Amino acid sequence: EVQLQESGPGLxxxxxxxxxxxSVTGYSITSNYWGWIRKFPGNKMEWMGYISYSxxxxxxxSLKSRISITRDTSKNQFFLQLNSVTTExxxxxxxxxxxxxxxxxxxxWGQGVMVTVSS
Amino acid sequence: xxxxTQQAESLWISPGERVSITCRAxxxxxxxxxxxxxxxxxxxxxxxxxxxxxxxxxxxxGVPTRFIGSGSGTEFTLSIEHVQPEDFAIYYCLQTLKSPYxxxxxxxxxxx
Numbered sequence: 001e002v003q004l005q006e007s008g009p010g011l012x013x014x015x016x017x018x019x020x021x022x023s024v025t026g027y028s029i030t031s032n033y034w035g036w037i038r039k040f041p042g043n044k045m046e047w048m049g050y051i052s053y054s055x056x057x058x059x060x061x062s063l064k065s066r067i068s069i070t071r072d073t074s075k076n077q078f079f080l081q082l083n084s085v086t087t088e089x090x091x092x093x094x095x096x097x098x099x100x101x102x103x104x105x106x107x108x109w110g111q112g113v114m115v116t117v118s119s
Numbered sequence: 120x121x122x123x124t125q126q127a128e129s130l131w132i133s134p135g136e137r138v139s140i141t142c143r144a145x146x147x148x149x150x151x152x153x154x155x156x157x158x159x160x161x162x163x164x165x166x167x168x169x170x171x172x173x174x175x176x177x178x179x180x181g182v183p184t185r186f187i188g189s190g191s192g193t194e195f196t197l198s199i200e201h202v203q204p205e206d207f208a209i210y211y212c213l214q215t216l217k218s219p220y221x222x223x224x225x226x227x228x229x230x231x
Binding site for chain 2: 043044045046047058060061062094096098099103104105106107108109110111112
């Protein structure tokens with residue numbers, strides 16, 4: 001069974017970087033696509049970006065140059081780094097598999113990790 | 120970017136009733152392969168997010184048949200027949216036709 005688990009600090013100071021890890025079991029991240037999604041207080045959801053089976057990336061332009069998604073295939077993990085965070089980045093962060101061929105949807109999700117940006 | 124509108128923030132229903140959640144896209148979600156790139160998700164507290172429907176009407180593995188996705192072009196509906204207690208949750212639509220992928224605002228099913 002495919003399982004994803006997010007991990008990382010729950011509290012980040014403004015202007016610092018947010019770094020999260022998604023550990024995947026039951027499936028290799030060298031196949032399919034692997035994304036980050038966040039849910040803000042008030043329930044708005046935002047797709048942040050993905051890293052593909054080949055290591056290519058795609059990001060939401062709303063995050064401009066603040067975001068980076070990387071991976072470690074030896075550990076079957078992929079990572080989110082979001083720079084220069086503000087209180088508006090307070091959210092629950094999810095990693096998910098997808099959206100890849102042929103179905104183009106997110107079929108497996110992690111439980112999510114709540115991150116608060118506060119001094 | 121494509122905007123998805125879920126007009127109902129909350130819907131109050133009783134178990135056993137039928138409910139429909141609508142999602143309207145700012146442009147057609149039909150691709151040249153004849154499929155709509157619209158999926159539906161369920162979020163319940165303490166549970167992982169569950170994908171219910173993809174390509175607008177295809178149920179994912181293990182999803183009960185009471186969940187029905189329909190629609191085309193820019194108008195889509197998730198219907199739940201004979202709502203069960205475990206169906207009280209937040210439901211989101213998502214388009215993956217064009218990047219950036221975008222979600223609807225979510226519709227919360229609440230117990231009447």
